[in-house]
Amino acid sequence: MVNIKINGIEYSVEEGTTILEACRQNGIRIPTLCWLKDINAIGACRICVVEMSGARSLTAACVYPLSKFDEGKNILTHSPAVLESRKMTLQLLLSNHNMDCLACARSGNCELQALCKELGVDDSSYFEGAKNEFDIDTSSKHMYRDDNKCINCRRCVAACEKYQGIGVIGANERGFKTEISCAFGMDLANTACVSCGQCITACPTGALSEKDDTDKVWEALADPEKVVVVQTAPAVRASLGRLSVIR
Amino acid sequence: MEEANEFIDRVKNGDVLPMITSCSPGWVRYCEAYFPEFLPNLSSCKSPQQMAGAIIKTYWAKKNNIDPKNIVSVSVMPCTAKKFEIGREDQSAAGVPDVDISITTRELVKMINKAGLRFNDLPDEKFDSPLSEGSGAAVIFGATGGVMEAALRTAVWKLTGEAPDSPVEFNEVRGVEGIKFAEYNVGGTAVKVAVVSGLANAKKLLTQVKNGEVDVQFIEVMACPGGCVNGGGQVIQPAEVRNFVDIRAERAKALYSLDTARAVRKSHESPDIKEVYANFLGEPGSHTAHEVLHTSYKPSSLSK
Ligand code: SF4
Ligand code: FES
Numbered sequence: 001m002v003n004i005k006i007n008g009i010e011y012s013v014e015e016g017t018t019i020l021e022a023c024r025q026n027g028i029r030i031p032t033l034c035w036l037k038d039i040n041a042i043g044a045c046r047i048c049v050v051e052m053s054g055a056r057s058l059t060a061a062c063v064y065p066l067s068k069f070d071e072g073k074n075i076l077t078h079s080p081a082v083l084e085s086r087k088m089t090l091q092l093l094l095s096n097h098n099m100d101c102l103a104c105a106r107s108g109n110c111e112l113q114a115l116c117k118e119l120g121v122d123d124s125s126y127f128e129g130a131k132n133e134f135d136i137d138t139s140s141k142h143m144y145r146d147d148n149k150c151i152n153c154r155r156c157v158a159a160c161e162k163y164q165g166i167g168v169i170g171a172n173e174r175g176f177k178t179e180i181s182c183a184f185g186m187d188l189a190n191t192a193c194v195s196c197g198q199c200i201t202a203c204p205t206g207a208l209s210e211k212d213d214t215d216k217v218w219e220a221l222a223d224p225e226k227v228v229v230v231q232t233a234p235a236v237r238a239s240l241g242r243l244s245v246i247r
Numbered sequence: 248m249e250e251a252n253e254f255i256d257r258v259k260n261g262d263v264l265p266m267i268t269s270c271s272p273g274w275v276r277y278c279e280a281y282f283p284e285f286l287p288n289l290s291s292c293k294s295p296q297q298m299a300g301a302i303i304k305t306y307w308a309k310k311n312n313i314d315p316k317n318i319v320s321v322s323v324m325p326c327t328a329k330k331f332e333i334g335r336e337d338q339s340a341a342g343v344p345d346v347d348i349s350i351t352t353r354e355l356v357k358m359i360n361k362a363g364l365r366f367n368d369l370p371d372e373k374f375d376s377p378l379s380e381g382s383g384a385a386v387i388f389g390a391t392g393g394v395m396e397a398a399l400r401t402a403v404w405k406l407t408g409e410a411p412d413s414p415v416e417f418n419e420v421r422g423v424e425g426i427k428f429a430e431y432n433v434g435g436t437a438v439k440v441a442v443v444s445g446l447a448n449a450k451k452l453l454t455q456v457k458n459g460e461v462d463v464q465f466i467e468v469m470a471c472p473g474g475c476v477n478g479g480g481q482v483i484q485p486a487e488v489r490n491f492v493d494i495r496a497e498r499a500k501a502l503y504s505l506d507t508a509r510a511v512r513k514s515h516e517s518p519d520i521k522e523v524y525a526n527f528l529g530e531p532g533s534h535t536a537h538e539v540l541h542t543s544y545k546p547s548s549l550s551k
Contacts, residue, residue, distance in 0.1 A: 029487075032486055036486050036489065037490040106483075109483060109485075111487070114485070141330050141331045141334060142330040142331050162447065163446070165449075190549065192281065194273045194276040194277045194328065194470060195272070195330070196326075196478075197327030197478065197480055198471060201481065204485065204486065210354065210480060211330065212354060212357075213330070213348050213349070214350060214357055214358050214361075216347075217348055217350060220348070226318070228318075228321060229303050229307070229318055229320050229321065230322070231300070231303070231321075232324075233295065233322070233323065233324050233326070233388070234386045234387070234475070235325040235388075235481070235502070236325055236355065237505075238389060238476050238498035238499075239352055240352055240355065
């Protein structure tokens with residue numbers, strides 16, 4: 001066990017527990033973006049930073065396992081410096097994001113949007129400057145990829161690689177130009193993507209989404225010549241009906 | 248039904264084994280691209296989506312005197328690969344595509360909200376005919392191990408003299424683990440099965456089968472980890488939830504409790520299925536059943 005303090009209060013946690021998990025176990029939530037349990041612990045987005053006594057810079061809580069060397073340290077999870085840093089991280093993400101939120105498939109269910117609200121981002125154009133402009137990849141039957149909304153968290157890359165062992169999407173180019181796309185900028189339809197959609201459910205924003213075919217259904221329903229027959233798979237009922245999605 | 252029957256036939260006739268399930272279109276596509284040598288092992292059964300679509304446009308259309316061309320067959324799926332599957336070859340039992348439009352759970356949510364339905368306030372209703380009341384076996388198809396268990400319920404019944412009290416629950420194939428093995432003594436013969444979900448796990452298992460390290464007769468593969476309940480078309484739960492709650496297990500629990508509550512838990516006991524076989528298909532594996540409910544595969548050459 002390691003004895004630490006979280007915001008001045010003493011706790012004892014299992015060695016190897018990350019700061020993030022230690023906080024969670026004790027009722028404190030630290031926001032995350034890139035961390036996805038079991039498949040993506042890369043400490044890339046830095047939204048989960050905390051202040052730790054003895055450390056010169058802020059620490060990414062999702063990838064920091066507590067050890068005996070941390071005995072007695074105090075961790076500040078929501079200090080002014082931490083909150084300011086998280087807010088700035090978000091503003092930097094927005095500086096290269098098309099922010100077309102009202103027309104977005106994930107509006108209202110976007111992790112980036114939710115965090116901006118939580119952390120009080122009041123100026124979405126705080127860092128003005130050049131933005132990347134990417135073509136939207138609509139080549140596949142099942143989904144599209146819109147890198148203009150991508151925040152490079154790499155959760156989709158991890159889902160495709162680690163869950164599925166496929167790995168047809170990854171980071172191309174570097175730095176500002178970094179883009180999550182297929183090898184050689186190929187269209188997704190020309191790769192051996194199997195259309196499973198695990199990348200979509202891993203995506204925190206609207207960068208990845210299924211192709212919306214509901215207009216075709218509305219059209220058929222309105223057509224007096226047509227008989228519309230519907231079937232549902234059993235799993236549908238297991239995720240449907242949550243008050244959070246159905247109004 | 249068809250799948251259980253195909254398995255029994257393969258065992259009896261000494262055909263290619265292990266037989267591998269074909270209900271998950273992401274998996275079928277994976278097999279065609281990455282493991283074409285296993286295509287003869289893939290069950291020739293269409294997926295449930297395509298089977299239901301095919302029955303609607305053949306049997307149900309005829310029964311109700313509707314030209315299949317005027318039917319728009321819509322499926323609501325936890326899956327994005329279903330959008331790809333509806334366009335596959337050899338999926339047009341009535342000469343027109345078995346399914347015309349496939350939408351995900353998320354798209355259904357959009358439609359419910361757009362239509363102004365206060366879904367949670369609506370009374371429960373039965374589905375209309377055809378295929379209104381699914382069996383418990385059909386409900387558990389959504390969780391990893393569920394397709395195997397459904398097939399076992401029928402196969403074991405058939406192989407052990409069609410006793411009405413044949414076993415219902417096969418707990419060894421349940422649960423969220425990525426790779427599961429089980430062995431059953433069925434009427435004196437040992438039947439060894441494996442269940443995998445997540446294609447990375449499928450790759451592991453198939454490699455072992457290929458190298459002769461694993462010996463099983465029946466394999467269930469679902470492309471998504473945990474099965475369709477965690478499909479790529481399901482309502483998205485943020486990392487905040489996924490990192491601390493196992494949504495695969497929670498959603499599976501919902502399906503298994505529905506199964507337990509059903510009076511009819513085996514496919515072959517379902518009144519709808521019985522009716523379709525009695526009035527249209529004849530026996531499982533019949534000529535008509537093959538025309539309507541089975542399909543074919545071919546290797547794909549997409550870049551990996
Ligand atoms: S749909 Fe599946 S296979 Fe295709 S890129 Fe996404 S995770 Fe990979
Ligand atoms: S969530 Fe910790 S660095 Fe992204």
